[in-house]
Amino acid sequence: MGGVCLNDVQKAYQRIKSHVHLTPVVTSQFFNKLTGKELFFKGEQLQKTGSFKARGACNCVLVNKEKNPTVPGIATHSSGNHGQATAYAAGVAGLPCTVVVPRGTSEVKADAIRSYGARLVYCEPTPQARKDTCAAVAAETGYAIVHPYDDYNTIAGQGTIALELLQQVPDLDAVLVAVSGGGMISGIATVVKELRPECKVIAVEPAGKELGPCLRAGRRLWADPPRFLSTLADGCTTQQCGQLTFPILCRLVEPEHVIEPSAGMVVAAALSDQLPADLRRVGVVLCGGNVDLGRLPWPAASAPQTLVQDGGSS
Structure with missing residues (x-):
């Protein structure tokens, strides 16, 4: 496979649909009033194994x-x-x-x-x-x-999120997607730009990733060797996007991006003032779960040791 196209994602969906959940899209009147937008949250934290x-x-x-x-x-x-x-x-x-x-x-x-x-x-x-x-x-x-993100078959599987989302909410103006290695946003952008090309796909990154300058330059500006980021968003610690995913991001993802330091990056981005005012109907991909609460900066005496839903990790 020399790349990923809509047909690859559609074939992937037929292959995996009996083994994964069709995850729900939920809305919040409170968040809509707070932002002045219509936000549609795609619940991949409810997916098999707790993430996309x-x-x-x-x-x-x-x-x-x-x-x-x-x-x-x-x-x-x-x-x-x-x-x-x-x-x-x-x-x-x-x-x-x-x-x-x-x-x-x-x-x-x-x-x-x-x-x-x-x-x-x-x-x-x-x-x-x-x-x-x-x-x-x-x-x-x-x-x-099976590579976490830098494999076209992995990318095609992640793109099935967008097949469902555009069926559930067909008239979106934008989709917010967290970025680590880039597999999820590559698959989503491939589908969105085929089925609804006017819809923007906006990357949400942890502070320190510096994806925006790379997208604007159209080339990888990260230093080698690759390193992990220190961030509460423990599902997005990979600083560099993949060799296969990065060209897809350059071609299909908006060069403008949103930077958030928190673990709930896409939610924080949706509630921030960084989104253009003309984007009224916005999909927000809640990518997954299973963060270890013991790793968060709780006071030591009160740190729980169970897992909760949060950003998907690699």
């Missing part, structure tokens, strides 16, 4: 099995939602799964990944170590690698 990641993982795993029915298993690297999603998708396909996680990953998240049947392999807490360790696992086992 189940869509891309299911599509990628099932495509791998279609292409190679004897594939012995699935490998990936993740510190959170993508690991859970891939383990779930491997279970759907009847395949074993190994997830590479960085040392220091919270036991809450590690246990959540194991709960879907995956074996964990630990690595150093850097982007390159995650990739290298996953590649070593795949070389040793023959497992197929």
Whole structure:
């Protein structure tokens, strides 16, 4: 596959729809009055495994099995939602799964990944170590690698969010999408620009990502090696977008973007004054859940240890 088009996303939807939820769109009169806009919240925190990641993982795993029915298993690297999603998708396909996680990953998240049947392999807490360790696992086992975002099949799966959203709310002026590696916004933008080209797709990024200057320049300005951001939005810690996703963002996503430091980035963006006044009907993708409350800056004595819904992680 040399890229992603609407037809790829439609095929992905047929492939995965029996394994994922059609998530609801909800509205809030309070938020509408507060912003002077009509906001439509797409609830991917209610998706299988707690985030949108189940869509891309299911599509990628099932495509791998279609292409190679004897594939012995699935490998990936993740510190959170993508690991859970891939383990779930491997279970759907009847395949074993190994997830590479960085040392220091919270036991809450590690246990959540194991709960879907995956074996964990630990690595150093850097982007390159995650990739290298996953590649070593795949070389040793023959497992197929499911990348968290930089795979066209993953991107096509994430684009199914937009197929549903534009069926549920067909006349949107804009869609707000959080960005980490770029798989979700690439898939969403591919669908939106085919079905409703006048609708803007606006990236919402954590402070420090600096995606806006890259989009305006039309080239990657990030320094190598890749690094993780320090942000409460623990699902958006990847500073660089992918080699496959970034060109899609340059082509289809608005060069204007919204910067938010908080974990609920897209909600904060929707309520901010950074959106143009002429955007009246705005879709807001609530991308996922499973943040470890113990990692948030609570007073130590009162820190809960359970998971709640928040931004989807890679």
